[in-house]
Amino acid sequence: MFDTNIMAILLNVIKNQESRNAFCIAKKFYTYGQLAQCISKVRNELQTRTIENKNVGLIENDDLETYASIFALWLEGLAYVPISSDAPIDRNEDVINQSNISVIIDSSKKSKFSNYDLIESSKLTNTTSNLKPNVVSEENLVYIIFTSGTTGKPKGVPITRKNLSAFIKAYEDLNLEITTEDRCLQMFNLTFDLSVVSYLVPLLKGACVYTVPKDEIKYSYVYELLDEDDISVTMMVPSMIQYLRPYFDEMRFPKMKYSLFCGEALNLKLVEEWSECIPNASVINIYGPTENTVVCTEYKYNPKDCLCYNGVLSIGKDIGNTQLIIVDENDKIISNGDKGELCLISDQLMPGYWNNEKKNKEAFFNIEVNGKIERAYRSGDMCFKDKQGFLFYVDRIDFQTKIQGFRVELFEVESHVKDYLGKINAVALAVENRLGNNEIGLVIESKEMDTTDLYDYLKTKMPQYMIPTQLKFEPKFPLNNNGKIDRKTLKNLF
Amino acid sequence: MEKEKIIENLKTIFVKVLEHEEFELNDDLSAGDVSGWDSLSHMLIIGEVEDVFSIKFKFRELNKMKNLGDMITLIGKKINS
Numbered sequence: 001m002f003d004t005n006i007m008a009i010l011l012n013v014i015k016n017q018e019s020r021n022a023f024c025i026a027k028k029f030y031t032y033g034q035l036a037q038c039i040s041k042v043r044n045e046l047q048t049r050t051i052e053n054k055n056v057g058l059i060e061n062d063d064l065e066t067y068a069s070i071f072a073l074w075l076e077g078l079a080y081v082p083i084s085s086d087a088p089i090d091r092n093e094d095v096i097n098q099s100n101i102s103v104i105i106d107s108s109k110k111s112k113f114s115n116y117d118l119i120e121s122s123k124l125t126n127t128t129s130n131l132k133p134n135v136v137s138e139e140n141l142v143y144i145i146f147t148s149g150t151t152g153k154p155k156g157v158p159i160t161r162k163n164l165s166a167f168i169k170a171y172e173d174l175n176l177e178i179t180t181e182d183r184c185l186q187m188f189n190l191t192f193d194l195s196v197v198s199y200l201v202p203l204l205k206g207a208c209v210y211t212v213p214k215d216e217i218k219y220s221y222v223y224e225l226l227d228e229d230d231i232s233v234t235m236m237v238p239s240m241i242q243y244l245r246p247y248f249d250e251m252r253f254p255k256m257k258y259s260l261f262c263g264e265a266l267n268l269k270l271v272e273e274w275s276e277c278i279p280n281a282s283v284i285n286i287y288g289p290t291e292n293t294v295v296c297t298e299y300k301y302n303p304k305d306c307l308c309y310n311g312v313l314s315i316g317k318d319i320g321n322t323q324l325i326i327v328d329e330n331d332k333i334i335s336n337g338d339k340g341e342l343c344l345i346s347d348q349l350m351p352g353y354w355n356n357e358k359k360n361k362e363a364f365f366n367i368e369v370n371g372k373i374e375r376a377y378r379s380g381d382m383c384f385k386d387k388q389g390f391l392f393y394v395d396r397i398d399f400q401t402k403i404q405g406f407r408v409e410l411f412e413v414e415s416h417v418k419d420y421l422g423k424i425n426a427v428a429l430a431v432e433n434r435l436g437n438n439e440i441g442l443v444i445e446s447k448e449m450d451t452t453d454l455y456d457y458l459k460t461k462m463p464q465y466m467i468p469t470q471l472k473f474e475p476k477f478p479l480n481n482n483g484k485i486d487r488k489t490l491k492n493l494f
Numbered sequence: 495m496e497k498e499k500i501i502e503n504l505k506t507i508f509v510k511v512l513e514h515e516e517f518e519l520n521d522d523l524s525a526g527d528v529s530g531w532d533s534l535s536h537m538l539i540i541g542e543v544e545d546v547f548s549i550k551f552k553f554r555e556l557n558k559m560k561n562l563g564d565m566i567t568l569i570g571k572k573i574n575s
Binding site: 215217218219220223224243244246247250251404433434435437439452464469471 | 514525526532534535536537538552553554556557
């Protein structure tokens with residue numbers, strides 16, 4: 001239950017260790033007492049507003065008010081929809097309209113959202129304590145995160161109280177010993193669900209959450225935190241340490257206890273080198289789609305006997321009550337060793353994409369497992385299990401890619417490019433840069449042309465990480481045997 | 495190498511990585527002032543700088559760099575040492 005294994009535990013931590021630090025934000029510490037005070041003031045203000053819909057927009061800023069707002073909403077039985085004020089207005093309006101938001105909480109000094117019913121959380125004054133949870137259904141949502149959609153419109157992933165509670169329970173299977181002494185890294189935007197595990201798990205243990213300010217170069221700041229603040233628990237996407245890799249020989253973080261990775265394929269060589277920097281830490285690779293509430297598998301790295309495929313670490317075995325099945329094209333479960341699409345059955349599984357029946361029909365299906373009909377979700381990840389049941393990621397079965405951990409549908413990028421170019425064809429591809437990280441490459445079927453206006457247009461439609469960073473021109477696209485554009489050949493242009 | 499020469503080389507690197515010229519290189523310039531100068535392109539810029547000037551930065555040094563002026567001073571120090 002959400003109330004017992006999340007809300008009650010947090011309130012207990014708040015009560016028992018008021019004077020301990022809950023957050024370190026931009027080098028300033030905030031205690032659990034201050035967090036509680038901030039939750040109360042946001043909640044008191046929320047209660048003065050008419051909230052027709054249970055979804056409230058939350059502008060993601062790196063401050064106490066923004067984090068406190070999440071808990072104020074949860075105490076009320078409401079959900080937050082994270083909105084990045086840096087994202088294009090068009091995209092934000094789409095998210096706001098899709099999720100029927102009327103009230104927005106914004107801690108910015110000067111809000112860009114004054115045409116909505118706005119709660120300016122940084123301008124609220126302290127009030128009496130208001131921390132008693134409302135009793136609401138487990139089916140109420142805790143958040144909706146919008147991810148890249150193939151049609152050019154972002155799609156909403158709604159997560160219920162039941163889902164989040166199942167996730168927190170599943171996470172206990174990792175057996176991490178996180179105590180009130182721990183200092184945990186939270187380096188993710190709230191629009192990315194790895195933020196949820198990064199702020200919530202430490203707070204439930206009474207530990208301190210160290211965030212990364214928005215205007216800082218992320219890996220530089222993360223390095224500073226690791227080096228100067230002795231961070232003991234980190235959750236990172238592999239591309240984060242890929243940036244630091246050329247400088248590993250200068251780095252040594254003996255206080256690190258757990259170094260978790262998620263969001264992208266984790267390369268063995270990278271882990272081997274990183275391990276030298278963190279001599280006392282366990283490295284754990286975890287996996288899960290946003291649709292199945294943060295993560296649902298774990299693999300503990302063992303330097304003496306590491307399971308890999310194509311130089312990439314196994315994603316291990318299921319945690320919690322998630323069942324991992326691999327099916328062929330006819331949705332038949334296939335035997336260990338064979339490659340197929342990974343599908344998930346779990347209490348962590350979202351109720352369905354927000355107001356998107358078409359997508360739900362594609363993503364969910366019923367399947368008989370051990371004599372029981374279960375609702376399964378297609379992850380879109382091609383995987384296989386070895387004889388011992390360890391799971392290995394092979395590739396995407398569609399055209400989705402990850403840019404610094406963010407999911408990007410290449411078709412979404414293409415569709416915006418084509419919208420602008422009209423009759424000219426274009427292809428978006430995932431290409432590797434000199435650091436070994438993914439970038440988006442764009443090939444336009446044309447002789448070289450000025451793309452300034454195109455890029456200006458794209459910036460009004462997509463967040464920065466989705467804007468192609470490499471560009472090529474090809475007068476005529478090559479076709480493969482099936483008469484489709486030969487994306488592999490185009491990739492070789494980069 | 496003179497400061498002007500360093501700036502000239504930096505300009506070429508910035509244009510190459512960022513793929514535009516909508517910036518004026520001066521000492522106070524920092525990542526926030528230039529479109530496209532984000533975490534990713536920053537590391538690519540650093541890589542190019544190391545190649546072009548045949549130098550190698552320490553990570554601590556990179557972290558202390560707060561603006562272009564710092565970068566120019568550091569490059570100057572590295573190539574003259």
